[in-house]
Amino acid sequence: MSTLEHTAALRGAGLRVTAPRLATLAAAEAHPHADAETLARAVRESLGTVSRQAVYDVLNALSDAGLLRRVSVGGRSMRYELHRHDNHHHLVCRACGRLEDVSCAVGEAPCLHPHEDHGFEVEMADVVYRGLCSTCRAEATETATSTETAGSGAAAAHPTP
Numbered sequence: 001m002s003t004l005e006h007t008a009a010l011r012g013a014g015l016r017v018t019a020p021r022l023a024t025l026a027a028a029e030a031h032p033h034a035d036a037e038t039l040a041r042a043v044r045e046s047l048g049t050v051s052r053q054a055v056y057d058v059l060n061a062l063s064d065a066g067l068l069r070r071v072s073v074g075g076r077s078m079r080y081e082l083h084r085h086d087n088h089h090h091l092v093c094r095a096c097g098r099l100e101d102v103s104c105a106v107g108e109a110p111c112l113h114p115h116e117d118h119g120f121e122v123e124m125a126d127v128v129y130r131g132l133c134s135t136c137r138a139e140a141t142e143t144a145t146s147t148e149t150a151g152s153g154a155a156a157a158h159p160t161p
C-alpha cells in the first residue's frame with residue numbers, strides 16, 4: 001500500500017492524517033506481526049522525533065479504528081498487522097513465539113460457532129492455534145532421541161516373551 005492509500009484509510013476511519021500515524025501504518029506493513037517495541041523503533045527511525053509512548057498511543061488508536069489488527073500471542077504480548085478484514089487466523093509457537101498466518105477454516109466469518117452462544121449473535125471467530133513450530137519440534141526430537149539412547153539399557157530390562 002502507498003502513503004496515498006494509508007492516507008485514504010485514515011480518512012475513511014475518521015482519523016486525522018498525521019505523520020506518526022502514516023509512519024506507523026507503513027511500519028506495520030513493512031514488519032507484519034511485529035510487536036509494539038519493534039514498530040516504535042521503526043517509526044522513530046523514519047521520523048526521529050516521536051516518543052515511544054506516542055507510537056504506543058497511535059497503535060491503540062489505529063487498532064481501535066480497525067486499521068490495525070492486534071494479535072495476542074500469550075501473556076500480555078501483542079503483535080500488530082494491517083487489518084485486511086480477511087478473517088485469517090494465527091499459528092503461534094509456544095516455545096519461540098513464531099507467528100504465522102493461516103486462512104480462515106471455512107473461508108468466511110464466522111468460521112466457528114461455539115457450542116453455547118449465550119444468546120450472542122456471533123460475527124467472527126479469532127482463532128489462535130498454539131503449539132510447537134517445525135524448528136522447535138526438530139530441536140525437541142533431537143533432545144528426546146539423545147535421552148532415549150542414554151536410557152536404552154532400561155528397554156532391555158523388559159524382554160518381550
Ligand SMILES: [Zn+2]
Binds near residue numbers: 133136
Ligand atoms: Zn518455535
Ligand SMILES: [Zn+2]
Binds near residue numbers: 033081089090100101
Ligand atoms: Zn496475521
